[in-house]
Amino acid sequence: MARSVLVTGVAGSFASLFARRLADLGEGAGIGKVVGIDTMLPPGDLGGVKFVRADIRTPVVGKVIAVEDVDTVVHLDVNPPKRGRAGGAKELNVIGTMQLLAACQRSATVKKFILGSSTAVYGSSPRDPAMFTESLLARDGVRSGFPKDIVEVESYVRGFARRRPEVLITTLRAAQILHPSIDTPLATYFSSPVLPAVMGFDPRLQFTDLRDAFAVLEQSIVKDRPGTFNIAGDGVVLLSQAARRLGRPVIPLPPIGFATAARRVLRAAGSDIPPDLHRLLTYGRVVDTSALRDIFGYELTRSSMDTFDEFRESLRPGIMSAVGGRA
Amino acid sequence: MTDERKTIGSAGKAGRGNRQTSPSAAARALAGGSAVKKPVAKAKPSAGSTPAPKTKQPVAEPAAKKTAKPSARKSAAKTAATAPPAQPKPRLRAVTDEDAAAAAAAAAEEAAKRTRTAGSAPLSAGIPLDDIVVALIQAAQRVLGTDWEARVATLLATIRKRMSGDYEVDEFGFDPQITEVLTAAIEPLAEKWFRLEVRGIENIPAEGGALLVANHSGTVPIDGLITGYAVKKYSGRNLRPLGADLVFSLPFVGQVARKVGATLACTEDAERLLTTGELAGVWPEGFKGIGKPFAERYKLQRFGRGGFVSSAMRAQVPIVPVSIVGAEEIYPLVGNVPSLARLLGLPYLPITPFFPLLGPLGMIPLPSKWIIEFGEPIRTDAYDPESADDPMLLFNVTDQVRETIQQTLYGLLVDRGNAFF
Numbered sequence: 001m002a003r004s005v006l007v008t009g010v011a012g013s014f015a016s017l018f019a020r021r022l023a024d025l026g027e028g029a030g031i032g033k034v035v036g037i038d039t040m041l042p043p044g045d046l047g048g049v050k051f052v053r054a055d056i057r058t059p060v061v062g063k064v065i066a067v068e069d070v071d072t073v074v075h076l077d078v079n080p081p082k083r084g085r086a087g088g089a090k091e092l093n094v095i096g097t098m099q100l101l102a103a104c105q106r107s108a109t110v111k112k113f114i115l116g117s118s119t120a121v122y123g124s125s126p127r128d129p130a131m132f133t134e135s136l137l138a139r140d141g142v143r144s145g146f147p148k149d150i151v152e153v154e155s156y157v158r159g160f161a162r163r164r165p166e167v168l169i170t171t172l173r174a175a176q177i178l179h180p181s182i183d184t185p186l187a188t189y190f191s192s193p194v195l196p197a198v199m200g201f202d203p204r205l206q207f208t209d210l211r212d213a214f215a216v217l218e219q220s221i222v223k224d225r226p227g228t229f230n231i232a233g234d235g236v237v238l239l240s241q242a243a244r245r246l247g248r249p250v251i252p253l254p255p256i257g258f259a260t261a262a263r264r265v266l267r268a269a270g271s272d273i274p275p276d277l278h279r280l281l282t283y284g285r286v287v288d289t290s291a292l293r294d295i296f297g298y299e300l301t302r303s304s305m306d307t308f309d310e311f312r313e314s315l316r317p318g319i320m321s322a323v324g325g326r327a
Numbered sequence: 328m329t330d331e332r333k334t335i336g337s338a339g340k341a342g343r344g345n346r347q348t349s350p351s352a353a354a355r356a357l358a359g360g361s362a363v364k365k366p367v368a369k370a371k372p373s374a375g376s377t378p379a380p381k382t383k384q385p386v387a388e389p390a391a392k393k394t395a396k397p398s399a400r401k402s403a404a405k406t407a408a409t410a411p412p413a414q415p416k417p418r419l420r421a422v423t424d425e426d427a428a429a430a431a432a433a434a435a436e437e438a439a440k441r442t443r444t445a446g447s448a449p450l451s452a453g454i455p456l457d458d459i460v461v462a463l464i465q466a467a468q469r470v471l472g473t474d475w476e477a478r479v480a481t482l483l484a485t486i487r488k489r490m491s492g493d494y495e496v497d498e499f500g501f502d503p504q505i506t507e508v509l510t511a512a513i514e515p516l517a518e519k520w521f522r523l524e525v526r527g528i529e530n531i532p533a534e535g536g537a538l539l540v541a542n543h544s545g546t547v548p549i550d551g552l553i554t555g556y557a558v559k560k561y562s563g564r565n566l567r568p569l570g571a572d573l574v575f576s577l578p579f580v581g582q583v584a585r586k587v588g589a590t591l592a593c594t595e596d597a598e599r600l601l602t603t604g605e606l607a608g609v610w611p612e613g614f615k616g617i618g619k620p621f622a623e624r625y626k627l628q629r630f631g632r633g634g635f636v637s638s639a640m641r642a643q644v645p646i647v648p649v650s651i652v653g654a655e656e657i658y659p660l661v662g663n664v665p666s667l668a669r670l671l672g673l674p675y676l677p678i679t680p681f682f683p684l685l686g687p688l689g690m691i692p693l694p695s696k697w698i699i700e701f702g703e704p705i706r707t708d709a710y711d712p713e714s715a716d717d718p719m720l721l722f723n724v725t726d727q728v729r730e731t732i733q734q735t736l737y738g739l740l741v742d743r744g745n746a747f748f
Contacts, residue, residue: 136595
């Protein structure tokens with residue numbers, strides 16, 4: 001039986017690309033229909049995706065699931081806030097997930113629920129272990145912003161799993177994707193002409209390759225892979241190393257008042273810093289992806305450094321690249 | 328030299344003169360044309376190497392010499408430093424001795440030429456430039472060996488790679504290159520200042536995981552640094568210290584700690600390191616150990632909750648007890664300001680006989696004599712990994728490790744004699 005897949009948040013850059021790709025896979029991969037839902041029109045062409053303009057925060061989403069006979073829900077509408085709509089992001093992330101899960105709970109057709117989560121769920125603190133496995137929780141707790149949203153979203157999904165044990169639930173916690181066409185906070189940050197960094201800290205960062213993210217999502221739709229899995233390129237990139245590779249100057253700022261100061265600096269340089277990056281840029285975060293390899297059965301094709309380098313090539317070389325001697 | 332060429336009275340307002348070398352307009356009027364002679368007299372010191380005849384300004388001549396000398400020396404040093412490395416940089420080929428000699432000769436000649444043109448100041452009298460260049464090259468050869476040009480080229484290539492971010496760190500943030508540099512930097516501190524003696528280095532397994540368990544002391548955890556140095560220097564392996572979370576929350580300290588291979592002391596990290604065959608180091612006394620008063624020196628505190636034993640048992644690696652003598656005396660802790668420490672979020676705020684009193688000078692560690700003994704490994708593979716959950720067994724093994732270290736400490740103290748001499 002061909003699947004009918006509902007993808008939420010298709011106005012986002014990643015979700016729209018993914019939905020389109022899924023529709024292109026078509027019957028050959030066992031995907032009959034792809035329905036995209038969002039409140040805004042997607043920026044590009046969605047190809048074979050059937051777009052429904054609706055708000056997942058309203059019960060309309062239940063009707064969409066019923067009408068389209070959806071059996072697989074891919075929830076990608078959990079996004080870090082952008083500057084200017086910080087209040088709205090929480091509303092969309094948490095309330096949207098609640099409504100969507102309520103609709104899925106009612107529906108008799110939904111067999112599979114895939115949550116596009118983030119490694120932000122682990123938080124960032126000096127008490128972190130070197131690498132997070134899926135069973136670990138944020139050490140210092142998460143206080144605010146997107147990490148708190150994502151923790152709440154995951155807890156709702158776990159609640160849904162308890163109430164509908166027959167639905168297969170896959171939670172994919174991905175590190176931030178670095179790709180010129182995908183809009184993530186770190187991609188925005190690295191595109192700035194100067195990089196404000198927290199003085200005295202050199203965080204370890206990880207990135208996910210776009211193709212790896214697509215492949216893991218596809219496989220979790222086509223195959224049955226219930227569970228929680230981390231996705232991030234192998235290895236780590238230090239922030240100082242990343243800045244040198246980009247040839248962009250690092251501006252060390254004191255840890256106290258970093259967010260405000262960094263914003264000022266970037267505004268002056270004609271750019272902006274996405275919110276909620278402060279702790280990640282202080283303590284960094286590394287996850288263990290052995291579960292993805294051993295249990296899920298997917299071998300990541302690109303390391304964090306490869307992903308970063310590919311992204312770097314899409315940017316203009318920074319002003320320091322003459323010193324670094326990197327072409 | 329330039330001030331001598333100034334036109335008359337240019338230092339002050341027009342016609343005012345500058346009181347020393349150029350008389351004022353009024354003075355010139357009084358003297359009646361004698362001022363014209365001055366430039367002629369002044370040209371002399373810069374013209375030749377012969378001592379200038381006694382003129383009105385005996386001060387001017389040594390000053391001119393003084394300014395000429397450093398500039399000549401600087402340019403010589405500059406040519407010696409820049410010219411030879413510039414040659415191997417474009418193509419990294421094997422450098423033969425003839426090449427080195429030719430480069431040295433060329434550099435010497437160029438340096439000489441430059442200094443000759445640099446100024447008309449008397450040079451040949453005082454500074455044997457050729458000798459300096461030759462001496463510099465010889466010094467480079469002595470410090471870096473006969474293949475010094477290749478070495479310099481490699482060094483430059485390494486620096487270039489670092490600058491362009493072309494290096495790898497592992498998941499823990501461990502950077503082997505930085506660690507090597509820091510190890511070399513610590514060497515004088517360990518060998519000359521602390522006169523470190525290392526015993527039982529053969530007890531560190533040549534390969535495979537092992538857990539080093541050491542006593543902790545000295546107010547500031549320098550013992551961890553020196554242990555890491557000793558392991559690297561004498562066994563060639565990298566020690567991966569497990570540190571408290573405070574280390575990683577401090578700016579700069581946490582960053583360097585991660586780069587030299589440290590990670591948080593938690594079971595996940597310990598087991599990850601040990602199962603991948605790394606050499607992990609723990610100081611189970613923690614802050615109770617380093618922050619204890621000087622009067623209680625070499626009395627081991629409680630060894631945590633025995634978590635390190637369970638980690639070693641799960642990973643089935645041996646435990647190497649490490650006894651460190653000498654760290655207690657570097658900063659004798661005679662007082663503590665608990666209220667201020669709590670305010671700053673620190674476990675204690677040390678007062679040593681010198682610390683707040685002498686300011687930064689009090690932060691210099693006292694030169695005590697150090698002995699580090701690596702004891703016989705305690706095997707854990709006799710127990711099965713499941714017994715890591717048996718608290719009674721854990722306490723027993725913890726006590727065994729603690730007793731071993733305590734007994735070794737007493738022995739080492741007797742061996743060492745006086746703490747400082």
